[in-house]
Amino acid sequence: MGRLNFLFAACFTFLVAVSSLRSEPIPVIEVLLSSDSSIYEEGLAGLQSVMQGQTRVRYLEVLQAEQSDLGAYFNDIEASGAVVYVAFGRAAAQLAADNLRNTNVVFSMLNSPKQLNLKQGNLCGVSMDIGPERFFKTLKEVNPSARYVYSFYSTDQGREAAVAGEFLDLQHGLLLEAISIGPADSFEDALNRIKGRADAFYMVADPLYDRENFQLLSRFAKDNGITLMTGYPALVKLGATFGISPDYTNLGIATGEMVNRILNGETDCSRELVEVPTQTTFTLNESYARSQGLEISKAIQERARLAGLMKLGVDLYSEDKLNSARKIFEAILSRDKENRAARSYRSLIIERLTGDQTRKYMARAKEYMQNRRYLQARAEYAQVLRLNPDYEAAQKGLAEASRLQSEVQTNQARALTNAGKPFAAIRSYISALRIWPQNARARAELANLRGREAAHISQYMRDGLNEYNRRNYDLAIERFENVLLVNPGHKEATEYLRLSQQKQQAVRRLLQRKND
Numbered sequence: 001m002g003r004l005n006f007l008f009a010a011c012f013t014f015l016v017a018v019s020s021l022r023s024e025p026i027p028v029i030e031v032l033l034s035s036d037s038s039i040y041e042e043g044l045a046g047l048q049s050v051m052q053g054q055t056r057v058r059y060l061e062v063l064q065a066e067q068s069d070l071g072a073y074f075n076d077i078e079a080s081g082a083v084v085y086v087a088f089g090r091a092a093a094q095l096a097a098d099n100l101r102n103t104n105v106v107f108s109m110l111n112s113p114k115q116l117n118l119k120q121g122n123l124c125g126v127s128m129d130i131g132p133e134r135f136f137k138t139l140k141e142v143n144p145s146a147r148y149v150y151s152f153y154s155t156d157q158g159r160e161a162a163v164a165g166e167f168l169d170l171q172h173g174l175l176l177e178a179i180s181i182g183p184a185d186s187f188e189d190a191l192n193r194i195k196g197r198a199d200a201f202y203m204v205a206d207p208l209y210d211r212e213n214f215q216l217l218s219r220f221a222k223d224n225g226i227t228l229m230t231g232y233p234a235l236v237k238l239g240a241t242f243g244i245s246p247d248y249t250n251l252g253i254a255t256g257e258m259v260n261r262i263l264n265g266e267t268d269c270s271r272e273l274v275e276v277p278t279q280t281t282f283t284l285n286e287s288y289a290r291s292q293g294l295e296i297s298k299a300i301q302e303r304a305r306l307a308g309l310m311k312l313g314v315d316l317y318s319e320d321k322l323n324s325a326r327k328i329f330e331a332i333l334s335r336d337k338e339n340r341a342a343r344s345y346r347s348l349i350i351e352r353l354t355g356d357q358t359r360k361y362m363a364r365a366k367e368y369m370q371n372r373r374y375l376q377a378r379a380e381y382a383q384v385l386r387l388n389p390d391y392e393a394a395q396k397g398l399a400e401a402s403r404l405q406s407e408v409q410t411n412q413a414r415a416l417t418n419a420g421k422p423f424a425a426i427r428s429y430i431s432a433l434r435i436w437p438q439n440a441r442a443r444a445e446l447a448n449l450r451g452r453e454a455a456h457i458s459q460y461m462r463d464g465l466n467e468y469n470r471r472n473y474d475l476a477i478e479r480f481e482n483v484l485l486v487n488p489g490h491k492e493a494t495e496y497l498r499l500s501q502q503k504q505q506a507v508r509r510l511l512q513r514k515n516d
Contacts, residue, residue: 031088043108044088046250047259060091112129134244135202148199150202151203154182158205166178201227201229214235222288230242236284354388357387358384369401406442477497477500
C-alpha cells in the first residue's frame with residue numbers, strides 16, 4: 001500500500017493547507033476501497049484533482065479488521081450528517097449500499113452496476129463498462145477486412161455483454177455470434193468449431209477466461225489470424241491483438257465531479273444514476289498483430305504510444321519522480337490537448353511542486369476579495385494560474401473577481417453618465433466588458449449611451465476640425481478620440497486622428513531640435 005498511501009497523504013496535506021484559504025469549512029469525504037489496487041491509485045488521483053473536499057481513505061480489509069461492528073460504523077456516518085460516501089469497487093460499493101440509506105453513495109470503478117439495487121434511490125456513480133461498439137469501431141481500424149466476430153460466455157453477466165454486440169455489429173459492417181459455453185463443454189472444441197470462420201474474437205468479462213483457456217485462445221487466434229480483442233490491458237501483453245479499457249484517471253475525475261455536484265446541492269443520487277466511461281485507454285501488441293499478418297496504421301500506432309506514455313507518466317508519479325512525470329504529461333498534452341487525465345496529473349504535480357507559492361498567492365487573493373479590491377485579487381489569481389493553469393480554485397476565483405470588478409466599473413460608468421460625462425462613462429463601460437465580456441448590463445447600457453451620443457457626432461467632428469485647423473493638435477486628438485468612443489468605425493475621425501497624431505509628433509520634434 002506504500003504507493004497509494006503516499007498519494008493520499010500528499011493530496012490530503014495539500015487540501016488541508018488550501019482549506020485555510022476558504023471561508024467555509026471543507027467537508028471530509030469518506031472513501032472506501034475494495035482492495036489495494038493500482039487502478040484505484042489512478043482513479044483516486046483523478047478524483048483528488050477535482051473534488052472540492054478532503055478525503056479520508058479506508059481499505060475494506062483494514063476497516064473490517066478495525067471495526068468489529070460495521071453496522072455501527074455506517075450508523076455513525078449517517079448520524080454525522082454526511083452528504084456523500086464514495087466507494088471504489090464492487091465489494092465496497094455493495095457494503096455501502098447495504099448499510100447506508102440516507103447518505104448518497106457514489107460508487108466508482110464498478111462493472112455491471114445494475115447488479116446493485118439502483119432503485120434504492122441513494123446510489124449513483126461511474127461504471128467501468130465499455131460497450132462493444134468501441135471494440136467494433138477499433139476492430140475496423142485495425143483489421144478493415146474483418147467481417148465475422150465470435151464471443152464465448154458462461155455467465156449471465158458475460159451473456160449480457162456478448163449479446164449486446166449482436167445488436168450493434170451490423171452498424172460496423174460486422175456479424176457477431178455469441179456462443180454459450182457450459183461446464184461440460186470443451187473450450188478447445190468450441191474454438192475448433194469456429195476455425196476458418198472467425199475474423200475476430202471479442203473477449204467479454206467472464207470467468208470462462210481463466211489462465212488455461214486464455215492461453216488456448218491466444219495461441220488459436222495467433223495461429224489462425226484472428227484479431228483478438230480484450231478489455232484487460234495485461235492480457236494484451238500476454239498475447240492479444242488489442243485492448244480497450246477505461247481510463248481510470250478519467251473515471252476518478254468523473255466521480256469527483258459527481259461528488260462536487262452533490263456537495264454543491266445541484267443534484268443527488270436519485271437524479272444522477274450512472275455515468276459510463278467517456279475516455280478509454282487503447283493497448284496494442286504490435287508484434288502479436290504483425291504475426292497475424294496485420295498491417296498497423298500510423299494512427300493506431302500513435303494512439304498506442306500515447307497510452308504507453310500515459311502509463312509511464314503514472315508510474316513515475318507514483319514513484320515520486322515528479323519532474324520526469326510532468327515532462328511526460330506535458331508531452332502527451334502537446335499531442336492531445338483534450339486529455340483530461342494528463343491534465344489532472346500535471347495539475348497535481350504542479351500543486352505539490354509550487355504549494356508554498358500557491359498558498360501565498362491564494363491567501364493574498366482571498367484578503368483582497370474580502371476588502372473588495374478585485375483588481376488586486378485578479379492579479380494574485382493570475383499568478384497562481386501562471387504556475388498551474390489547471391488550478392480550479394484559482395480559475396473560479398479569477399472569474400468571480402472579474403465579474404465583481406466589472407460590476408464596479410459598470411456602476412462607475414452609470415454614475416459618470418448621470419454626471420454628464422459621457423466619454424468617461426464609455427471608457428468605464430469598455431473597461432467593464434474587457435474585464436468580463438459576459439456583463440450584459442454593461443453591454444446594454446453602453447449601446448444605449450452610444451445611441452444617444454450618436455446624434456452629437458457632427459458637432460464633435462466640427463469641434464475637432466476647428467482645433468486641427470488651429471494646430472491645437474492635443475485638443476484635436478481628444479475630440480476625434482471622443483468621436484471614436486461613440487462610433488469606433490467612424491472613418492473620418494479615424495483619419496483625422498492619425499493626421500493629428502502625426503503632426504503633433506512633428507511639432508514635438510521641431511521643438512526638441514530648437515531646445516537642443
